[in-house]
Amino acid sequence: MTGTNSSRLESLVSWDADWAGLRVVVTGIGLSGFSAADTLIELGARVVLVDARENEETLAKADTLRIVGAHEVLLGQEHTAALPLVGGEPAELVVTSPGWSPQQPLLAEAARAGIPIWGDVELAWRVRHRAGRRTADWLTITGTNGKTTTVGLAESMLQAAGLRAIAAGNVGTPVLDAIRDPVGYDVIAVELSSFQLHWSSSLSPLASVCLNVAQDHVDWHGSFENYLADKAKVYANTQIACVYNAEQRETEAMVEEADVVEGCRAVGFTTGIPAVSMLGVVNGLLVDRAFIEDRRRSAAELGAVSDLGDVVPRHLVANALAAAALVRAYGVEPAAVQAGIRNFQHGAHRIQQVATIEGVRWINDSKATNPHAAAASLSAFDPVVWIAGGLSKGVDYDALVSGHAGRLKAVVLIGRDSSGLLGSLQRHAPDVPVISVPPGETENGQATGNGEEVMAGAVAAAARIAADGDTVLMAPASASMDQFTSYAHRGDAFIEAVRRLEEGPAQER
Incomplete structure (x- = not known):
């Protein structure tokens, strides 16, 4: 890449910079890719x-972008x-959708040619300043699990x-759509996947958390190791507070190694009693010993664990404390923290x-797409x-099964x-009965059976075993795409199967 082009890209740090005529290849026409191309x-x-992909949805989006x-x-x-x-x-820049791997041939070719590759989040950060509109502060959130809730x-x-304020990024609303809002926001809570962090380099959030x-x-x-390195990028250039999980050493180490803005603090959260400069739990209350003046001898009450709902697993408490630490860094008062917890609608x-x-509780946690999330549920x-x-x-x-057998x-x-x-079940839980639900017919190694039928079979099998x-x-501790279109589709199938199970006895009477 020529020095002239390199200098030009380095100057592109606001909406009002000279983007005209820049030759860009955008990969992916999903939510983030479409938003990047449109921007x-x-x-x-x-x-x-x-x-x-070349289907009805992508063809329609392509027509819109051409127009x-x-x-x-x-x-x-x-x-x-x-x-x-x-x-x-030749392209001067590639802007990729987050799911595209660095090993993908097109991206690998761009890297070999020295062409910069940005993600949509990197682009959003660069265009966030715009004359005549407010510039939002960013609070950035990553982690293997709990991002969307937090x-x-x-x-x-x-x-x-x-x-x-708005939640944006990996949560559903592309961050570029939030940036282009006609009025603008005071603050954006940005959910970042490891993929998005991989393709980001210049973010400088007000506060951040893994x-x-x-x-x-x-x-x-x-x-x-590569996954950890990309997750750790969430802390780079943080201005006010790097928030870490005091119960997981890896996240604290990320903060210790992060290159941050001078004066940035490390703030921990724990589901136990907090030390100084931490948020935690005391006698069923969520408390802050970080963002108060006399934090050595007192704590600010932020709400009660019971404010989170009837079923409050430990990781939900951790998520609430992490969110509280981020907004407290921004300056939100304790009363608003508690009101926000009470107002929050938990996602499906x-x-x-x-x-x-009949005394059996049926719980849908289809969002548990990996062992760590499933462990929190179990x-x-x-x-x-x-x-x-x-x-x-x-x-x-192995660790999931052995820990919860x-x-x-x-x-x-x-x-x-x-x-x-x-x-893993055979090795670490050999005495636990295992029932396998047939996956349905397959074609070229892929399941073609109805996901709803598979889930109905699973619910029926569970019902035969479960007692008061x-x-x-x-x-599931696994992704869904082998039998369902998404984790939401899988969850909906479970809900429908349980609903039919619940209606069954009434219909028989």
Whole structure:
């Protein structure tokens, strides 16, 4: 890449910078990719967008982007094998959707050619300043699990304080859409995946947190060490407070090694009694010993654990404390923290109590897509009939099973190939009954059966085993895409199957 082009990219640090004519390839036409392409077109860049998928949805999005001024939209697997030209000339920048791996051929070619690769979050950070609009502060949240709950809690607390705030990023609303809001926000709570952090380099949030780390997405990052390194990027250049999990040494080490703005503090959170400069729990109360003047001898009450709901697992308490630490760093008062907790609507598929049938509690935690998340769910219930299995993403289940074997009454396995989880059960919980639900018909190694039928079979199997006082917990510890379109689809299938089970006796009478 030429020095002139390099200098130009370095100067692109506001909406009002000179983006006109910049040759950009955008990869992926999902939520973030579409938002990035649309933004760049509005900025005046020349945009070529590439996506392997060619279906009704992507064709419609492609038509929209062409109408608003995309130079070219290339759909189909053949277009993802090499970096396309932009108007007959090499690209000056690639903006990638977060799910695209660095090993993907197009991105690998760009890297070899020295062409910078940004994610949509990096682009959003660079265009956040815009003449005539307020510039939002960022609170950034990452972690293997709990990100969406934490970012939602932070949003609720900020709004309770009377601030114009939004949760954005990996949570659903692309951060570029928040940046382009006509009015603008006081503060944005930004959920960041490890993928998004990988493709980011210049973020400088007001406060940041890594909630926890455990094996996940090893197939994408290449190793657990690479995954940790990308998660640690959340702390880079933080201005006021790096918030860490005092119960997980890895996150504290990330803070110790982070290059931050001078004066930035390290603030811990714990579900136990907090030390100085921490948030924690005392006698069922959430308390702050970090953002008060006399933190050595007193604490500020932020609410009660019971404000979080009827079923309050330990990790939900941790999420609330992390969110509270972020907004307290911003200056939110304790009363608004408590009001935000009380106002917060827990998302579906996250330790969601679906029903209690003849004394058996049915819990939907389809969002538990990895062992760490499933462990958090399992720790909240005993005894458990556990519905688990699915797409493993290359993780290991031994620690999960060995740590919770004592609370398992039985396991119902779903998934096209749950051999990894089955092996761990055989090694570490050999006396626990395991029932495998047939995956349905397959074609070219992929399940073609109806996911709803698979889940109905799993619920029926669990119902035959569970008795008064038991919990049936659907916390798969795996991704869903082998049999369902998403974790939400999987959760909805569970809810519907339980609903039918609940209606069954009434219909028979």
